[in-house]
Amino acid sequence: MYSLLDLVLIDLYECDHETLLDAEMIKEGMLTAAGLMGAEVVANCFHTFKPWGVSGTVTIAESHLAVHTWPEYNFAAVTFETCGQGMDHRKAYRHLVEFFGSKNPKITLQKRGFMDAPQGELAYKQVVG
């Protein structure tokens, strides 16, 4: 199958509670994940909610990463959407499992955007404008 976009869903259960509260720390963790997978970071946007909870997105040349935390449930949902080839999702995933201290992580991979063109033609790297 020839696809344009990889969608990685990482559900992190039983995380370290304190980590889930700290937007600055989470931003660093996500930027590190982006680097580890080989992505080129373009921008980021992190926000802390009341009474708690952090949401963040990292725009990359290869699409984006996102994270949302639920401190009251020790849960964080991380999403990678990446195009192109050679992204090391596993490396980034391992880092985030450790970073969030998740004792029960889950990861799935889906493909989106199926085209009638050879995979080699579909996978190219855009230049950050």
Add this chain to the structure above:
Amino acid sequence: MYSLLDLVLIDLYECDHETLLDAEMIKEGMLTAAGLMGAEVVANCFHTFKPWGVSGTVTIAESHLAVHTWPEYNFAAVTFETCGQGMDHRKAYRHLVEFFGSKNPKITLQKRGFMDAPQGELAYKQVVG
């Protein structure tokens, strides 16, 4: 099942080519979608790549929306991640299908973050910090 987060994947095939190129226009389309679903917009981040292609994220109180376009394939991938109840995903979806002029749209809904708590307790609205 009691879940924290809804994941809506909207794959828009056979879109209007010109629309896929214009970051400002796409931002407006996505902000409108956020409003139509009943979300509260916190921030947004849109970027145009070279030679073409737009990526954007909209942070909402209920998590985030994202869009990535492939003008060369007339394809756009839209993602909603929302928590809480009462989000009108369908309304936002219909708007975006029309906005992008997609002749072949596809939508799926997944749930993430399963907790041992009654759904009513899980669904609450955070306040934008």
